[in-house]
Amino acid sequence: MNPNDRKLVRRLKRRDESAFTELVGTYQHKVFNVIYRILGSKAEAEEVSQEVFIAIFKYIDSFRGEAKLSTWIYRIATNHARNRVKYLARRSQRKHQDLDEGPETANADSPLSAYIASPHEEAVGSELEKIIGEGLKSLNEIHRTIVVLRDIEGLSYTEISEIVELPEGTVKSRLFRARVALKEYVESRYTEKVVPL
């Protein structure tokens, strides 16, 4: 843990409100983005992200600094998101979620268009982005979490291994399986829509 994080944790343990504001300010977007990508719903992501920060303050006294502060925060965030996925699956609410919400919708300014040249291909890029978002939702919660942490957040295998509490080899094999499943999902969707990939 770096000295700045150590100082911040000490202030958090003293229940210093400015430390709280600093921590939420630093991590709010990262936590929100990870949870949003795992859950696929902004409303759910907002609710769960707030719960994550409450949990961080509740359990800050138990943080001993063995891992990086960011790793500990990611662990709490992904655990909350995974629990919410299971809870939503149990209640079968996922099918009622608003599929039109969020960045999966067609967007000409999408970063995916960087991969795309022509207007036709741009439309295909936005379509791909939407289908990838849906494909993520089709993965189970651990595969989804690993894909989000690796391919969206760009974390190392070591960090992911600490976050999801699985050996690095298992993380690698699950990431591979998740990518293949995602590829198959995308290809099946493109076949349905008769859109060339």
Added chain:
Amino acid sequence: MSEAENINEEMSEQDLLFNDFLEGDLSPEDHAAFERRLEDDEAFKKEYERFFSIVGGLRALPFTFAPDDFVGQVQTRIRKRSRGRFFTDNYLLTSRIPYEVVGLVMILVMLSAYFMMASPHDKKMKDLNLVPKLQSPEKT
């Protein structure tokens, strides 16, 4: 093994190769051989691009920001849940004073009131506490 199973097996091995290439897990020789094959084998290149489009697509998904008032929302929720006792600045103002302390203070107030009332306040009336000396009858 049927033909379909063979194709699946081959595809899976190929995907594993693509995955290792993307992750930088190939040895320098295998990496060079992979790049050569990409240049020479059009079908192989196409398959790799399909695999890469998924990983590239994931990496290119737009970053989603938390709402503007997120910090305030979390603060409100923490204050509500802890009834304002979480943050140190507010603790003394909002925390409940224990009944034991209230009881002790009351006892001290009553004791001091008792002692104040029991002792005379008027200095001139101090003599009232003294027993008057009686003159002996012989002298008179």
